[in-house]
Amino acid sequence: MKLSEIPTPALVVDAAAMQRNIDRMAAYFAGRACKLRPHFKAHKTPEIARRQLLAGQCTGLTCATVGEAEVVVAEGIETEILIANEVVGPGKAARVAALARRSRIVVAVDSEYGAADLAEAARAAAVEIGVVVDVNVGMPRCGIAPGEDAVALAGRVAETPGLLLRGMMGYEGHVVGIADRADRAPRAEKTMERLLSTVELARGRGLPVDIVSAGGTGTYDITGALEGITEVQAGSYVLMDTAYARLDLPFEQALSVLATVLSRPRPEQCAADAGLKACAVDHGNPEVKGVPGASVLFLSDEHATIALPGECVLAPGDRIELWPSHIDPTINLHDVLYAIDGDEVVATWPVAARGYIEQRGR
């Protein structure tokens, strides 16, 4: 199949650029104490996860949901999975326990409620579930307060039958996107002090803290260079997006939304068939690849309305590519990724974990 034959809208991956990103990240962690645990949520695509693991330097995979972990296990990917997120809600702990029968699973916990729920499911299934205590390092989302609160929770996990305390995590999502490294690095380091001092406190109380997990694409070589961090949970680096491309990172944009021009109603404007149902805009409108002077005005359900310079020759039927601003929610909108080498489609990779898989069953 040729690029020109792909039905649009569609996601295309420059397979060589993606592989260079994978290799660059693996090269960074080679020879370091800290390793990589690539975040599966970025792409939800087993074929990409396999390539990330094959490149080496990985402690396992990171997942955001139980459903993602289920897909990884169902695909036969043998590695340790960290669900770097709280698992709370009906049936979820039992699903984690079922996974723990087949694979090595570690789950983030930030409350006694969450720990008790997991422990009960683990005991019912006669398994042990690994736990990392999720420490709030400043991002206003999940995570227990650093220091005594986190250590107390770790202590309770350690003495709870069915749970195995593996370590601690803290995601500095509020600093990973800071554009200027000179600003990003000290803020990330300061943020990580909250995690590292909590780890020290826990160890001082005799608690086993083997995993110290943190970091993202914007901080992989800042957080990843700190003594005491054992792994980095970066995800976006593998395909990149325009938000991360603004940072000074050595990774290439490898994912674009392929679209067809539907209409050129005016010289200064065209409409293409990639709208909100093909491309997420939470980090801004996508950018038009390789068309000088073109810029996306807005997306509606099935359309991208694009401003064009008058001399641009784009006409109905022509193809364009859009760089998404945020890959995770964009990929989640698609069933497959088309891996391309120039004009050739070399593979079609199912986005096997897209959506909420419990809604359609497996």
Ligand SMILES: Cc1ncc(COP(=O)(O)O)c(C=O)c1O
């Ligand atoms: C818990 C957690 N870890 C790591 C990441 C890193 O992802 P990325 O490399 O895409 O910044 C994220 C992204 O949102 C996250 O939520």
